[in-house]
Every structure is written in structure tokens, then in C-alpha cells.
Amino acid sequence: MSIDAPPGPHDNPIAFGQRVQIHRTRRGMTREQLAGLLGHHPSWVKKIETGSMRMPRLPEILRIAQALRIRRLDDLVGDMGAEPHTDLFLGPGHDRLAAVRTALASYAPPGTCEAPSPEFLRAALDSAWRARHGAPDHREVIGSLLPGLIRDTQLAVRQADTAAERRAALALQAEACCLAQFFVAYQPDPSLLWRVSERGTAAAHESEDPHAIGVAAWLSAQAHRDSGPGRYDEADEVVRQALHLLEPNLDRAPQHIQALVGALRAEAGLTAAKRRETGAAWGWWERADQIAQRLPADYFHPITSFGRAVMGAHGVSVAVELHSGGEAARQAARAEAATIPSRPRRARHRIEQARAYHLDSQAEAALTTLQQAHAAAPDTTRYNGFARVIVLEETTSRAPERRRLASRLAVDLGLLAA
Known part of the structure; x- marks a missing residue:
């Protein structure tokens, strides 16, 4: 050195x-x-x-x-003679992480096997998304599906006979990468997250499919924002470019494109909130809500979870990121989680509610809400850094009941031995 x-x-x-x-x-x-x-x-x-x-x-x-x-x-x-390190914002490596990593690094030699039909791949991805939203152990389920999906969509791209078939296969490959990005998030391999994000973005743009491009941008913006203030501008630019593509003729766009615009606007609001730009953050939230109100009351975007049901959840997140304790608690109290059809999205909303209560010095309410998050989707709660930090902090509480509740949650999240 x-x-x-x-x-x-x-x-x-x-x-x-x-x-x-x-x-x-x-x-x-x-x-x-x-x-x-x-x-x-x-x-x-x-x-x-x-x-x-x-x-x-x-x-x-x-x-x-x-x-x-x-x-x-x-x-x-530093090394204070303590027990081995505690992962705060990255959960434990999932048992299927190695297989997913290998699949992302592997390319079958030409002629090894024939790619499944586009209809089969579409059905397989739809099934995987249903599992992602419906299974409490969604990481286990999609982790078992991803190696095959990654391999098969790669084969479909390589074996496409026409330019149109290749673009369609690239859109499917981009979607498989999006599913993989959900799986690898918050696991102890940040470089793999970026590799998946970049591969999905590249495949989406090559496909020229607006929906694939928008979804890849939505996930890429999250990856940039979660990397810290130094990459907030990049998160904004990714969203800006996607909105520039999708917003023209929005009134005539199909529902899934409208919902994607809403999801991107919500992401812009969260980035503004991270910067403490209160007016911009709520302005973006209102623009996202305008889209949500156009959609049917029960509409649910199959990848981003966007719809009316999540707007309350977005409001909680904006208030939390603005570090407005009272407003965050008010948003949390009125935001309904039960109507969110996706288990992991419902659990993440509960975690954001817990952050709001914790910010407002309502520690017991925060812990109770984290229990609800864990009940909805243990895989989501176990891998969420904010949930882990709140629980770890409360294990040292001077209030015996809070300390006991936090300790039980710490065992559930794998932070303490049973």
C-alpha cells in the first residue's frame, strides 16, 4: 500500500x-x-x-x-474481543445463493440442450412471481427456481431465429434477472447484486421492450440509492430516463405501463426524501398517487407491487426517510397493510411502520409491528437491515418486557442463538 x-x-x-x-x-x-x-x-x-x-x-x-x-x-x-461480527444490513447468505451465483456465471456450450418455448418460459416466470408474492419462504422458493430460469432464458436468447424472437427472449431474460435481483438483495455479496442489475438492464434495453426497460430502471434506481448519497444523482438519472421513455402518451398506455410510471415516481420520491427534500419528496408521492387513483382499486403490478394499496406504505417510507417522527407515526397509524396482496411487500411495509414508530420513540409499537412483519414473510424480515438494527438496539432496553420481546425477535431473525 x-x-x-x-x-x-x-x-x-x-x-x-x-x-x-x-x-x-x-x-x-x-x-x-x-x-x-x-x-x-x-x-x-x-x-x-x-x-x-x-x-x-x-x-x-x-x-x-x-x-x-x-x-x-x-x-x-474494531476488534474489541467480542463475538464474531454481526451483519447489520446484509442478512445471512441463503443456502441457495451459491447455486444462483453459479448459474449467473455459467453459459451452456452451444448445442448442449434446446431452449424451452417462449410460452413455457412465460408461464414459468409467472409462476415464479406468484411464489415471490405468495410464499412466506419466498427466497427459498425462487432460489430453487432461478438457476433453471437463468439458464433457459439465456438459451432462448442464443437460439432465437429472428430479430423479433431474440428481442422477445431478451425481455424474458431481463425479467429473470429482475427476479434474481430480488433474491440477492441484502445478502452478503453486493458485487453479485450489481452484476445482476447491470445484466438485467442490458438485456432490457436490447429487447427494446418499454416495460422491461422500466422495470430494470426501477430496480437499478433502488440499487443506486441504497449505495449511499454519492449515488443519489445516478438513481435520479435512471428514473428520469425511464420516465422520459414511458410518460409520453401515458393516458393511452396499458395499465401495466401506467403502474410502472407510478412506481418510478414513487422511487424518485424516496430518493428526494433521502436528501431531506421535503417538498420534492411529497410532490413525487402525489404524482405517483395520481397514477394509483387511475388504476382499478384492486390493481396490483406483478413485479413492483404498485397500486392503490401500497400508496400508504410509500407515504410511511417518505416520512421515515425525511426523519419526521410525528408524521411518520401518523402515516404508519393510518396506512393499511392487510390490503397489500404481496407477502414480502406487506412485510416490508410493516418494517417501515416499525421504523416510523421507533423514530417517534414508540419502541414497543415498533417491536410489535416487527412481529407482524415476521409473521407475514419471515424471509423478508430476516434479511432486512432496518429490522435487524431495531431489534438489536432493543435487546439492550432497560424495560424488561421490551428486552424480552426484542430477544425473542432476535432469535427469530438469527441474531441470537435460541
């Missing part, structure tokens, strides 16, 4: 404050931005980083880890 290179977070000895500064800088985040996310003055962050204030207690450390999207607690606090 060059003597001019900055120290890494694992180089010892590095103080806690130095580690905070290193991770903040790598996220492209200013002290003012980090302070805003934590509810402190920038001078507080400066005191932490310069060592003029001692290391805070565990709840504050967990909030710093959450703001900086730090995977492992020991990346932030």
Missing part, C-alpha cells in the same frame, strides 16, 4: 472516530448530512470523529451504522 493511501477501517490501531470518518468519506457524505440523519448538530459528528467525545453507547453506534450502511459492527468499533 502506498504511504499516501488513507487507512482502511481494519488497519489497527484505528480509533472509533477515525472509523466513522473513513466510512462517512467513502459514502460521499458530509458531516452535515450524517448529523442530519442522526438528529445531531454537525459539531457532534466532528467531536466523535476527532476523538474529543468518547465512543457512544450501543444504540447510538447502531444508528451510526444504519446511517452509513455499515454491514458489520466490528467494521465500526
Whole structure:
């Protein structure tokens, strides 16, 4: 390593404050931005980083880890002789992750086997999406299906006889990649998530299918935004380009295209909320809701889950990302989860409600809501970093009942041994 290179977070000895500064800088985040996310003055962050204030207690450390999207607690606090590291924002590697990774890295030699028909692939993808939305163990189910879907859609692209057939096969391949992106999210292989996202985006654009392009953009925007403030502009640009493609002639567009526009607008609102741009965030939410109100009351987009039922959930997320505790709690109290037909989307909404209650200092309500999330879709809750952080923080609560409830949830989420 060059003597001019900055120290890494694992180089010892590095103080806690130095580690905070290193991770903040790598996220492209200013002290003012980090302070805003934590509810402190920038001078507080400066005191932490310069060592003029001692290391805070565990709840504050967990909030710093959450703001900086730090995977492992020991990346932030160093080797303190504790138990092996705790993954915060990436869940445990799923048993089927290796098989999915292998399928994404493999290409069958020409002539190995014949691709299934487009009708078969369409039916297989539809079945996989139903499992994704309906099974409580959806990662297990789609993890078992993905290797075959990835292989078969690759074969369909390679064996297409005409340009039109190839474009249709590319749209199916892009959809398989979207399904894979749901599976690999929050697992301990971030590079695989980017590989899947980029492959799905490339296949979608080659297919020239507007719906495939829009779905790929929707997922790509999430990947960029979740990477931190340094990539918010890229998230916005991905959404802008997709909306530029899809919004013309929107009044005459089919329902699935209208819903996709609504989902993209909602994503733009979440990115604005991450920036603390209150007016822009709610403005985008209102524009998304305009689309939702055009759709039938029971409409549900099969990939993005967009429809009227999720607008309350989006409202909770916007308020939470704006760190508006009272508004987040109000949104959470009136947002109905039972009408959301997708189990993982319903569970994610419950997790966002729990974040709202936790932000509003309603810790017991947050834990109860996380129990509901786990009941709806254990796979979603187990792999969600925000749920894990709230539970870990409350295991140190001074209130015995909260501590017991959090400890039971920690066992369910695999954070503590039974």
C-alpha cells in the first residue's frame, strides 16, 4: 500500500472516530448530512470523529451504522474481543445463493440442450412471481427456481431465429434477472447484486421492450440509492430516463405501463426524501398517487407491487426517510397493510411502520409491528437491515418486557442463538 493511501477501517490501531470518518468519506457524505440523519448538530459528528467525545453507547453506534450502511459492527468499533461480527444490513447468505451465483456465471456450450418455448418460459416466470408474492419462504422458493430460469432464458436468447424472437427472449431474460435481483438483495455479496442489475438492464434495453426497460430502471434506481448519497444523482438519472421513455402518451398506455410510471415516481420520491427534500419528496408521492387513483382499486403490478394499496406504505417510507417522527407515526397509524396482496411487500411495509414508530420513540409499537412483519414473510424480515438494527438496539432496553420481546425477535431473525 502506498504511504499516501488513507487507512482502511481494519488497519489497527484505528480509533472509533477515525472509523466513522473513513466510512462517512467513502459514502460521499458530509458531516452535515450524517448529523442530519442522526438528529445531531454537525459539531457532534466532528467531536466523535476527532476523538474529543468518547465512543457512544450501543444504540447510538447502531444508528451510526444504519446511517452509513455499515454491514458489520466490528467494521465500526474494531476488534474489541467480542463475538464474531454481526451483519447489520446484509442478512445471512441463503443456502441457495451459491447455486444462483453459479448459474449467473455459467453459459451452456452451444448445442448442449434446446431452449424451452417462449410460452413455457412465460408461464414459468409467472409462476415464479406468484411464489415471490405468495410464499412466506419466498427466497427459498425462487432460489430453487432461478438457476433453471437463468439458464433457459439465456438459451432462448442464443437460439432465437429472428430479430423479433431474440428481442422477445431478451425481455424474458431481463425479467429473470429482475427476479434474481430480488433474491440477492441484502445478502452478503453486493458485487453479485450489481452484476445482476447491470445484466438485467442490458438485456432490457436490447429487447427494446418499454416495460422491461422500466422495470430494470426501477430496480437499478433502488440499487443506486441504497449505495449511499454519492449515488443519489445516478438513481435520479435512471428514473428520469425511464420516465422520459414511458410518460409520453401515458393516458393511452396499458395499465401495466401506467403502474410502472407510478412506481418510478414513487422511487424518485424516496430518493428526494433521502436528501431531506421535503417538498420534492411529497410532490413525487402525489404524482405517483395520481397514477394509483387511475388504476382499478384492486390493481396490483406483478413485479413492483404498485397500486392503490401500497400508496400508504410509500407515504410511511417518505416520512421515515425525511426523519419526521410525528408524521411518520401518523402515516404508519393510518396506512393499511392487510390490503397489500404481496407477502414480502406487506412485510416490508410493516418494517417501515416499525421504523416510523421507533423514530417517534414508540419502541414497543415498533417491536410489535416487527412481529407482524415476521409473521407475514419471515424471509423478508430476516434479511432486512432496518429490522435487524431495531431489534438489536432493543435487546439492550432497560424495560424488561421490551428486552424480552426484542430477544425473542432476535432469535427469530438469527441474531441470537435460541
